[in-house]
Amino acid sequence: MSQVKRPLSPHLTIYKPQLTSIMSITHRITGLALVAGSVLLVAWLWAAAYSPSIYTQIQSLFVTPLGSLLLMGWTLAFYYHLCNGIRHLFWDMGKGFELPTVYRSGITVIVVALTLSAVTWVMALSVTAEQ
């Protein structure tokens, strides 16, 4: 029964993208990206505990351009998901549903997430530079 093909009204092709819908799907996408990152976290912890050779391999991957780019992307995904998650918690309390507030809190989330990512990376790079 799930194989029967029926016509569908157009959705993504005709609906105007808005901050609300884009931020919502981005929250889901960043969540999935963080899950992928957590698999790497487990690998890193495991290597630190049980395999020093794999640990040094992972650490050396982190300093490559691609590795650093992935880590920076992951940091941005993390801070976005964190800030938008807090926005969700306010909604759960019933606060902030007025449309202007939704847009203002949305912009705030994006700005704060970008700022926190930048600060984190400046700090991380300066700490590694000292070593």
Add this chain to the structure above:
Amino acid sequence: MRSRLGIAKGLGSSHHGVQHFWLQRVTAVALIPLTLWFITSLITTVVSSDIIYVAQWFASPINAILTVLLLIALFMHARLGVQVVIEDYISCKVKRYSLLIANNLVSIGLSVISIFAVLKLHLLDVVASSL
């Protein structure tokens, strides 16, 4: 966490009442301080190629316990989040149930593996035992 009528009727798409919603929020709130603490610790103390430094960091019971709490809350939150994604997009019963089961097994598996790694780093001297 559900009403008796809800239990009797098996109401809701996940058939679990409000428990999923509540656990997702509780783990979210717990993850805010835990993740911020972990990221701050990572960039200020553990950004190092030296595995001995990492092992020493986990020797502190505060670091070890907070990390374990982080891992528990993280994998609970991730499992619930992925569950919703699967339930939203997969309608074929075979794929749906196998992915839901796989999600549970992988989430619990990853949490146990990572907690074991932290315990190993904390309880045993990784320098003496493997290098």
